[in-house]
Amino acid sequence: MSEDLTQKKCQACEGYEDPLTASDVQAFKTHVNEEWNVSEDNVWITREFSFENFAEALEFVNTVGEIAESEGHHPDIELSFGKAVVHLSTHAIGGLSENDFIMAAKIDEAYEQ
Numbered sequence: 001m002s003e004d005l006t007q008k009k010c011q012a013c014e015g016y017e018d019p020l021t022a023s024d025v026q027a028f029k030t031h032v033n034e035e036w037n038v039s040e041d042n043v044w045i046t047r048e049f050s051f052e053n054f055a056e057a058l059e060f061v062n063t064v065g066e067i068a069e070s071e072g073h074h075p076d077i078e079l080s081f082g083k084a085v086v087h088l089s090t091h092a093i094g095g096l097s098e099n100d101f102i103m104a105a106k107i108d109e110a111y112e113q
Contacts, residue, residue, distance in 0.1 A: 005031050005105035008098075010071040019043075019095020028101040033108045038096075044089045045100055049111055054081045063110050071106070073099045 005028075020028065025042050036047045051057040061079050064086060068074045078085040088104055090097040 005102045006109050008102050010073040010099040010102050012072065013090055013092045013097060013099065015092040017093050017097065019090070019093050020097060025096055028096075028098065032101055032104040036104050043095050044087050045096065045104060046085065046087045047104070047107075049084045049086070051082050051084070057082055057084045060084050060111065064107055067103065067106050067110060071099070071103060073103050075103060075107075 019042070022042050025038055025045075029036065029038060029045075032045075033047065036045045038045050049057070049060060051060065057079055061077055061084050064075065064077060064084070073090075076087040076089075078087075086104075086107060088100040089095065090099055
């Protein structure tokens, strides 16, 4: 898994795939920012992003929306003054997939620019 996740494309999930195992989740987690938190049940990864004001947070959320549309993989997003919280999960399989970590890596890249 040495490949840069930002260079990968999310693959359509048919719903019959198994979610990542806990050890797979930990392996993928090493390829995204350490601020991504894994839920205790390994169903979600979540990260909070901070901004100076609402407008900057909204601009970031719109950027995440563009990434999500291009990847066909859509996060849950909370927006408030100076903050956006992104939650990623693959709903079709009830857990995490490589797609979630691809999205996380691309969101990290957008935030760092």
